[in-house]
Amino acid sequence: MKFIETPLKGSYIIEIEHISDHRGFFARSWCEKEFRDHGLNPNLVQCNISFNAKKGTLRGMHYQIKPHEEAKLVRCTNGAIYDVIIDIRPQSSTFKQWFGVELTAKNYKMLYIPEGFAHGFETLEDDTEVFYQMSEFYHSECARGVRWNDPSFHIEWLLTENLIISEKDQNYPYF
Structure with a gap:
């Protein structure tokens, strides 16, 4: 696996390394040791799937507060997403900055x-x-969110019209 740090300290794009032959390819998408060696939280306790029927579905911006803050490893297994993160750590040098990356079933990025x-x-x-x-x-008692279009962050979403957003996500407070 290749670990490519994003402009937001501590977050990484992870690319798999294909071992290919006439049948296709094999690749490792998870390794506790490699995650630990890169200083990433290797303790994964739960897996979730989000299926989205329509292009333009927007989910976010979600997080959990202490004592149940969470690290996530995200991969698109069918279709394509524009994945966005915001650093909301007050002591961070990249506090309130955002980063976005396209994750697709074809590029295998995480x-x-x-x-x-x-x-x-x-x-x-x-x-x-x-x-x-x-x-x-x-x-649920630690689940929080901020608005996807909060002017504090100036996120440049790829799609801006006819978005499908839950009432809950539309009504999160501004940061």
Whole structure:
């Protein structure tokens, strides 16, 4: 695996390394030792799938607060997403900065999101599926979010019209 640090300290794009032959390829998408060696939280306790029927579905910006902050490893297993993270760690040199990357079923890229980040995505194709590995169990009492279009962050989403957003996500407070 290749670990490519994003402009937001502690978050990484992870690319698999193909071992190919006439049958296709083999690649490792997870290794506790490699994650630990890169200083990433290797404790994954839960996996989630998000299926999104329509292009333009926007989910986010979600996070959990202490004592149940969570790291995430996100991969698009069908279709394509524009995955966005915001550093909401007050002591961080990249506090309130955001980063976005296209994750697709064809590019096999993953995004590692450390604790202290808000996360969301918009689907770029119909029938898009997203697979999450989480370092913490879901705790509804610690679940939080900020608005996807909060002017504090100036996120440049790829799609801006006819978005499909839940009422909950539309009504998160501004940061």
